[in-house]
Amino acid sequence: MLRRLDLTTLPDEHELRALLPRPAVDVDRALPAAQELIADVRERGAEALAAQAERFDGVRPAELRVPAAALQEALAALDPAVRAALETAIERVRIGSAAQVPPPTAVEPAPGAAVELRWQPVDRVGLYVPGGKAVYPSSVVMNVVAAQAAGVRSIAVASPAQAEHDGLPHPTILAACALLGVDEVYAMGGAGAVGAFAHGVPGIGLAPVDVVTGPGNVFVAAAKRAVAGSVRVDSEAGPTEILVIADGTADAELIAADLVSQAEHDELASAVLVTDDAALADRVDEAVARRAAATAASARVGASLAGEQSAIVLVADLDAAARVSDAYAPEHLEIMTADDDAVLARIRHAGAIFLGAHTPVSLGDYAAGSNHVLPTGGQARRVAGLGAATFLRPQQVVRYDRAALAAVRADVVALAAAEGLPAHGEAIEARFEAGEA
Known part of the structure; x- marks a missing residue:
């Protein structure tokens, strides 16, 4: 099912990057359309957002700002098992995010001279939670908890209007917001929502923000690029990626399960195995085909795994596997080898790294305590995933x-x-x- 790429003889790094599997996603091509939608919001405000919801989401919201009562009703109706799972995720991500807040530091270049570095949160943030093919209350957790850990005082959340929910965002999204104490929530999506956060919409009381974060489709990524001169943005998170480095000791069934789990997100999702063991590659390929056919979203998974962005890459050894991974700079990197720490020591570029047979990417998506909003498309070479630091600014205090x-x-x-x-x-x-x- 997965195409094979033989890199047992590695080219130089520049050529290697060009050979590696990537989805056909071009943010530059989406940029003009995103800019047009943002300009429409700046010019016509709430009317533009309502029209965009009708055009793209199939419903015109009665109210763009979600009423407080709707948030509480969604929380009251939330499945107790889902609520308990969200509370676990919140607790663990809060612990992980708190650890990301640097303490103040001070140095004395000379007697009587001091330079202190302190970290100050931005005042206000706009957090985007996508709609589309799935419901992402976990993205509410990842965005909001990181901002709260940083000490941000004003938090607004946007998620697309849903036709089946009378123009409100999905009720599980609303319940997650209520659980986290966020009461400023908007039924708006896509590039228009990013533009609304960046520039404000006085007609609905939406004040401009300092930082916009959150995953989304290519138009959300393009909108972030378009507003980057006005606000800080996180990485342009595109279709999800998983790259697994494995040797002959790894369990083919577990690798296949993890590749399929990420392919479930989107037809453009990337699932890549890098291995020095051809027999393992064969076993994984067989297991992937079986699991892909049996899973609920088999059509979407099949499209992802058959696409040019997914592959099994054969290399000469694990040192070469690490070089391939660094050239790819994956959003999610799993390592399943006889000595995971030895491979980890060779890795420099990845959004998040998952070690061993009992640490799948799906754990990080929900309850590991890490953040799942991560750079894609090779951006992990230069930018970090979402965390408390996204909402903090280092500030120097000088005293002589x-x-x-x-x-x-x-x-x-x-x-x-x-x-x-x-x-x-x-x-x-x-x-x-x-x-x-």
Whole structure:
């Protein structure tokens, strides 16, 4: 079922990146349409958002801001088992997110001189939760808990209107918001929602935010790119990816189950196995075909696994497997080998890494305590996944006494003169005009 890619002889890194399987997703092509939708929201506000919901979601919301009563009704009606699962996820992600908040640090470059680094949260964030082929209360948890751990005071959530729910977002999304104490929730989706967060919509009381985060389709990714000059955004999270590094000791059934689990998300989802064992590759291929045919979303899974973005990659050894993984920079990396830590030591680029037979990606999707909003499309080479740090800004606090300033007085004056900025030096000298130190 999965195509084979023989990389037992590795090319150089540039050529390797070009050979690796990727979905045909082009954010640049989606950018003009996203910009048009955002411009419409800026010009027409709530009317544009309602029209976009009618056009893309098949329903015109009676109210774009979800009434508080609807949030509480959704929570009251939530399946107790789902509520318990969400509470477990919230507790674990809260622990994981709290650990991401750096403590203040201070250094003393010289006696009487101090530079402190403290971390300040942004004031307001807009968190996007996709609709589409599935319901994602777990994305509510990942976005909201990370922002709360950072200390953000004002949190707004947007999720597409649902025709089957009278123009409100899915009730499980609403229940998750209520469970987390978020009462500013909007029935809006896609690029328009990102634009509304970035620029505000006075007609519905939606104030602009400082940061926009959350996964979505290619138009959401394009909208983030379009508003990046106005707000901070997280990574352009596109179709999900899993890359598994495995050797002959790995369980083919577990690998197949994990590949299928990620293929379930989307026809463009990427499922990649990198192995140095051809016999394991054969066993995985057989297990994937069987599991894909039997799973509920078999058509979607089959399309993902048969697509150009999914493959089994054969390599000469595990060192080569690590090189392939780093060139790919996967959103999710699983390692199932005789010595997982030895392979991990060779890895540099991945959104999140899952070690061993009992740590599947689906655990990270819900209740590992990690965050599942992660960079895709090779972005893990340069950006991090969502976390408390996404909503924090490092801020330097500088404190010098007179003696410490005197010690660098001549240096600052000399550099100011060299740069043609004499008033900079004069600001130093002014501190000593009343008497030499």
